[in-house]
Amino acid sequence: TTSGDLDTTFNTTGFVIDDFTPQPDKIKGGGEDVGMAVQVQNDGKIVMGGYSVAANTNANPLARRGKADGIIRRYNADGTIDTTFNATGLTPGTLKASVVGETVYTTLSIQYDGKIVAGGYTESSQGEAPAAIRLLPDGTFDNSFGVKGRTFFKVDQHTVTALASP
Numbered sequence: 001t002t003s004g005d006l007d008t009t010f011n012t013t014g015f016v017i018d019d020f021t022p023q024p025d026k027i028k029g030g031g032e033d034v035g036m037a038v039q040v041q042n043d044g045k046i047v048m049g050g051y052s053v054a055a056n057t058n059a060n061p062l063a064r065r066g067k068a069d070g071i072i073r074r075y076n077a078d079g080t081i082d083t084t085f086n087a088t089g090l091t092p093g094t095l096k097a098s099v100v101g102e103t104v105y106t107t108l109s110i111q112y113d114g115k116i117v118a119g120g121y122t123e124s125s126q127g128e129a130p131a132a133i134r135l136l137p138d139g140t141f142d143n144s145f146g147v148k149g150r151t152f153f154k155v156d157q158h159t160v161t162a163l164a165s166p
Helices: none
Strands: 032-040 046-053 068-075 090-092 103-110 116-124 127-135 150-152
Touching: 032 116, 046 116, 068 116, 068 127
Parallel strands: 032 103, 068 103
Antiparallel strands: 032 046, 046 068, 046 103, 068 090, 103 116, 116 127, 127 150
């Protein structure tokens, strides 16, 4: 609010605490979820990028325990999860280079046409590389960008740290 108080019309508390970890990796008290970049769309919806690390347990042998998976989440202007975004409000594991690596989104940009570009880095057995994805406004990959909505850069940089849109 203008007085500096939390706006309780946003999620009734003025803030959101979220659990990105997708099922079946959800384990009470486990894992780590971090939002690293936020952008507000013209319609007031809020897009957050970051990563999720599944709990390090043997509950799911297929989980990438201990490795970060890039996450893009969209919220409605009132702070509730936007379930029209990729059907769940979440685009998980969107840039896995391999099962040995991890992905972290550190920056976001909303294009004039509503497409969402996320940048950061991905890791594979060959090392880390800057990478980016582009999503359509509905949260699905934009297959006209890179290869199936993803692109990797072969340079001596560790991560994409800034994106700009007109």
